[in-house]
C-alpha cells in the first residue's frame with residue numbers, strides 16, 4: 001500500500017471526465033483502492049476521488065468522521081463506490097463548508113442537495129443502491145463532481 005501524490009487544482013486530469021471501471025477483478029484496480037484509502041487517511045480527508053491521485057477512473061471513497069467543521073458528522077466505515085451514479089437528489093439543499101485536498105487552504109460554504117440516492121458497485125462487484133443525507137451526501141456530491149472534472153470552487157457563487 002502506497003500513499004499517492006494528490007493532484008493540485010491546475011492539473012488537467014481534475015478538469016476532465018473519468019472513465020467507468022470495466023474490470024474490478026484487475027489486481028491493479030484493487031491495489032488502487034487500497035492506495036486511495038491510505039492516501040485519504042494520511043491526508044485527514046473525509047473523501048477522495050481517483051482523478052485526485054492521477055487515475056482517470058470513476059471511483060470514490062466517502063469516509064465521514066467528526067471533524068472541527070462538522071463535529072456531529074457521523075463516523076462511518078469508509079465506503080468505496082465504483083462507477084457511482086446519483087439516481088436522485090433532493091431539490092432541498094443545505095449549505096455547509098467544503099474544502100478539497102486538491103485546493104489546499106481554501107474553504108468555502110457551498111449549497112448541496114440535502115439527500116440523495118446513489119447506485120454503485122462495491123469493490124467486490126456487487127451493485128448497491130443507498131440513500132444518504134447531510135454531510136455524507138455532501139461528500140458524495142463533492143467526490144462525484146471530481147469524476148466529472150468539476151471542482152467545488154467552480155460551484156461557489
Ligand SMILES: O=C(O)C[C@@H](Cc1ccccc1)[C@H](O)SCc1ccccc1
Nearest residue numbers: 045046047067098099100101102139142
Ligand atoms: O478533496 C476531496 O475530495 C476531499 C475533501 C472532501 C470534502 C467533501 C465535502 C466537504 C468537505 C470535504 C477533503 O476531505 S478536504 C478536508 C476536510 C475534511 C473535513 C471537513 C472539511 C474538509
Ligand SMILES: [Zn+2]
Nearest residue numbers: 099100101102
Ligand atoms: Zn475535492
